[in-house]
Amino acid sequence: METSTNKLLTGPVIAVNIGLKSFGASLEQQGVEVVQVDWAPPAGGDQEMMDLLDELM
């Protein structure tokens, strides 16, 4: 049975890198297809907004 995990292992890895740029860069260096997400806390880190958005989005 081909699971999603197994598909990852049979590859290729296609990645979305959220956070440290160096992790995305090292993947690129190895020829992995990767898109860098310039992440910032949602709602500017406003906890009240994040909680609301968790319910509404």
Next chain:
Amino acid sequence: MASGFVIRKNQYYDSVFLMSVNRRISEVKGIQETAVLMGSPANKQLLLDIGIQNDQINNAQPNDLIVAVLAESSAIVENVLGRLEEWLEAIQENTVALSVRTLEDGLSNKPDANLAVISVPGEYAAREAKKALEAGLNVFLFSDNVPIEDELMLKQFAMERDLLVMGPDCGTSLIGGKGIGFANEVRRGTIGVIGGAGTGLQEFTSQVHNAGSGISHAIGTGSHDLSGKIKGLTTLAALEALEADQQTSVIAIISKPPEAGTLVILLERIKTCKKPVVGCILGIDPGSLSGKPNFQAARTIDEAVRLAVALSNGQPAAPSGGLTPERMATIRKEKQAWSPEQKYLRGIMAGGTFCYQSQQILGEAGISIHSNSPIEAKNRLEHPDRSIEHTIVDMGEDFYMVGKPHPMIDGTMRTRRILAESRDPQMAVLYLDFILGYNASMDPVGELLDAILEAKRLSKQRGGSLTVVASVCGTENDPQVMGLQMKLLHEAGALVFRSNAQASTALCQLLGQG
């Protein structure tokens, strides 16, 4: 004060463009007033309002361009008006990169993505990981300080969808030969490995490569996966995946001691696994693991490597090479050079697993080690900065990581500690680990070299001799130049080993009686 103007007949420019020209001119030093306008009646009135009037201006037509300036000196006026062509040139273009700011943006960009690599601060990490799982991606979760309840929620969610959550607090994975996070450039092969300890996986995979074998996949599970709360959800999922994986013929597990109940579950699962399993569970008595079906227990990572390679090659395990006669001789010579007060080991580690494994190996040899990350609570340092007798510090532990880069990436904190220890005349042995691979410092040895040499110099000055032991984790294919790293260490007079276990065996000899 001086003024001047230029009229360009029949040169129509759009008013909005002219406003920007006006602004650029007004930014020139010494300019007091500027006007860049077409010669319409209304504009001519505006010029009059700021004190600029002239027959020529009066006669200007709506399609004529008027550029007028008031400045501190006539030199400035001439300079500005003389460069009129320049001002009227189109603005230089600079590319503004399209920003991808959310996971959703990332997925529009790469709809086929199958892995989210997440390293955002812990309090936001679970939210991002959940979104990734919902979108059908596996997750590599480097972030730490993720609440254990969130970890459980994520792993259960992933289980329902046959997805892997590697982490939280997972530093290393190798999927299909591609290193994620801190990983080494390692040959492909048939040995699969699962581990909750990042540097443990790095050590295992590097040594498999150095032994001539190869890795199918290395799956990180995060440091809490084998706790009682999580009960090994990722470890079990990884086991299943490697069991089904065509490339894999042997499965290894590297970890610290699981919670008792979880260990039982794990061993049960291993029993029915279709592939042989080798395990190095550090800090646990391997005797307690003997006789478990389909499971070979190794005392050290090195031993796990030997067992796995043997299974993979279908040959009996190579014998564990002890220290060579040359090494033993070198060790004797080092000890002879110590002054009478020199007695103690100070280990300053970048790899948490190495701190642990060294403590275990030395402990088995009857040598008690203090640490900020002790195997036994009674050996915990009162304060991580203050070594007691034989001490091995984990410099990647939380205390040292607040607002600071990991010691694998940046040598500053370790440098400081080396110099602090070098003021202690009782230090006899300095042990340092060096970890190569992706995302690690490009020159780990070079960063500490000055401090090492200084420590040696101070010891000599006091009439003694500092023994420096180093272990290097990595392969010759890693981005750092392995040869150079080794050369620098040899030239500094260090005893260099290619594994933490081997180095620790040498430490036993150095610190032991006789």
Next chain:
Amino acid sequence: MDIKQKIEKANEEAAHRLNLGDPVLVDIAPAGEVIPGMEGKMITYSGPPIEWGWMCGAQRGAIIGQVLFEGWAKSVEEATAILDQGKIRLEPNHHHHTVGPMAGTISASAPVWVVENRAFGNRAYCRQVEGNQQFGDYSEGALQGLRLWRDVWAPTLREALHTIGGLELKPIITKALQMGDELHNRHTAASSLFANAMAVAMAQTELQKDKMLWTLKYVTNHELIFLGIAMACGKAIADPAMGIEYSTVVTAMCRNGTEFGLRVSAMGEEWFTAPAPKVDGLYLPGYSEEVAGLDMGDSAITETVGWGAFTIGGAPGILSLVGGTPEEALAYSREMKKITVSSHPTYRLPALGFAGTSIGIDIRKVVQTGITPIIDTAIAHKDPGYPKIGAGLVRAPLECFKKALIAFGRKYDVGK
């Protein structure tokens, strides 16, 4: 259906209504004749509700100008006195299906553009656009502009418009967007196309030649004449999207120089306000940031329906307003895609590969991404008595969107 699904469905409905908008210019008539609720000594103004005592300098100046224009007072002092005494009713344009540029002041005898949204049958109104009184200038010259519009230009255009039975605006807007207009501060193409149509219409009337010529001259030289029409279109397109339960789509954005206000579909007529922001802009000779007023006008209705700064990628000329580049203009337009729910099927931008304009601002996406709608706008002086002093770019304040989200959450009993 859980609330997330209800919201998605409601937003689809809101976007659908916005995309259906089919504006037609049907009349140019005195406000007292056509604007619902415009009666007696009353002036409507731009932005969310505000008291006379709190109005900014430019808006006060415009209101005084409007009082003088109507002849309700003979001097600035007298006008100020009757306003202080509360003798003139003052209400927001938006409360009367109306919008106005800058101070946006409208009174009974001022002719307004009348646009009907044929898709839903609703109408919206907007006053003339000029460079003086709406910026707070109440001088004779400024008032003369209002009088000429009332006495000569508007009646002439009205006659012409009736002769041709109304003017469809969708074709003009579509073409103008493809010709480098953004329909807020750049209307060169739209105004030209409008002038062409009205010239033909005027030629078919029985009007006196001198009035026609005068009006033709006015219309063909007024590069921003279409703004008034575009604003009325925006209002006519947005109004049918009001009051959809669970929809988080913005139905109005407006400013009065003191506060910025927005309305959200599910929250009906409720205003969510924050202090009006400063405009980042370029100034005409003799003026600078020190004397500038804050963001003002109902013209943000154009951005509300996806024009204006949202389409700035297709109107790079405008970007030089703040020293930007064509690349930055494109980036703004792409950015707005992230906070909207739909793309318009007909209004497309060649510069963005003919992508449809981004329409339907979602307050959830604004709060989540922190990306606020970008608006390009003219700048008034902070004191009364001055004409236009500059133009620039400004962002809607995040605070309004957060307030709206909290109120939305409370209405549907969501969140702790």
